[in-house]
Amino acid sequence: MANIKAAQVKELRDKTGVGMMDAKKALVETNGDMDAAIDYLREKGVSKAAKKADRIAAEGLANVYTEGNIAAIAEINSETDFVSKNEKFQNLVKDITKTVADNKPASVEDALELDMGGDSMSSVITEATTTIGEKITLRRFAVLEKTEGEVFGDYEHMGGRIAVLTHVEGSDVSVARDVAMHIAAINPKYITRDDVPQETRDHELNILKEQAKNEGKPENIVEKMVQGRLNKWLAEVSLVDQPFVKDSDKTVGQYLKENNASIKSFIRYEVGEGIEKRSEDFAAEVQSQLKNK
Template identity: 45%
Template sequence: MAEITAALVKELREKTGAGMMDCKKALNETGGDIEQAVDWLRKKGLAAAAKKSGRVAAEGLVGVASGPRIAAMVEVNAETDFVARNESFQAFVESVAQIALQIGDDIEAIKTAMLPTGRSVADEITHLIATIGENMSLRRARVLTVPSGVVATYVHGALRPGLGKIGVLAALEAPSESDALEMLGRQVGMHVAATSPSALDVDAVDPAALERERAVLMEQARASGKPEAIIEKMVDGRVRKYYEEVVLLEQVWVHDGESRVKAVVQKAGGKLVAFDRFKLGEGIEKESSDFAAEVAAASGVKKDPDPDLEPA
């Protein structure tokens, strides 16, 4: 029997895309014969994961977990919304959120963390790909903490507590934790989910984005033909309006339609110091396809043109 070395396990993993623990087990089962181990993994359905790794995964779940003065949020992607309703997948996302809560939001560190299954997070993803049949990935994680106060969580469209399509963390500093502060944090989370601000305060606005906006506003104002001094005032006014759209603390509080977020938070005796918002699949380029054309191509049949699009 050949010695089961780390190099042998690595070679099998590269050949099959299966998880490290599964590769080690396959080599033990086959006496270290790598070709037999490949077949063993294929029979178990564990080598199929590699074939799925190139497919777009833009569905899945956002999961949150929280503790005293800390909260974590993760996004785990799959190919279809159907997988988000799979109990094994949901339990996995919950476990990953708890791991992030314990060790932080470094993705590589999370991937190497061990689960109760005896597999690492990375290997568990490979295992789920093989058993559920879709490509999956741990895309991102975020952890927020405060020295005193609360880090509230909010999940929009929750399939079950802490799991949904949009997640928000809101960090509020205050002299002490309270139910009222927790409720305010949740309301901030609901506000952020609805308005999607890009910055906490004016100072945090991306300078490049602000410069682009100012350039556009300047051109629009100059088209009015007014004197340059008037144009400057017009642009300053429109920049303030821009801040009200993209800066969380400057936005109108969605819960009453008139107060500013900063005024609501100050009145409650807290200080909003950080937030983050994960929307499932945002920024992932999804494949669009003509299903009828795909079927026709697979069958070798030429798809008939749409008569409404034919030239007269």
């Protein structure tokens, strides 16, 4: 086997736009012949996949996989919601999440180098990009570990548009899943109000103070009113203080206590959150079409 140098890999990446693992594999397969490696990538359709690299992948699916004391949650993105209904893509999402759970990588970069049936995860994703015809990316993941006497709860909404993983101290999986369903619906930011960072509290407090001043409230009642509003806000963002979605007469904290359980952590992924989607200028598009006629 040819001794492939890092400089060769970089040169091939620069020429084709493919990932490091794909570039190295192509050079290995062609004994370091640069032209042959470029042809190899074209034949495999990888160069075609590279052309999709500048597209925005903000759709896709989130998925949860649990096995024994390990659980993983992952978000895999595509360009359109239509692809999320594709069986090949759905199976890819499940396989990626399971691979992450089995190997517990430290980062997305590490995950992309994991073996998936003889190929790297990066290569498998590239192949799927070529086959399906849309840019596909592993955006993020998390892996949790539990001990005996603890349970995982998982819930996927809209087939994986939202996925939640809960880690609960207690033995009732149904309770953990109920809390996961609540988190999917209500989207709390913290477990308790004590978890809210002081910086975040101060920021909210300043906003509330300005709101009160703009309402023309007397100075002597502003402080009391602001504290009341801050407490209301803290209850809204804290999981255990929120009215339980299946029984609004009790909080999530009360529901957990009734079932001798407490929540240790949770992760909620909503597909595409935080990704700036490309907005098309429809008027400009029409004008462009008219000019071309």
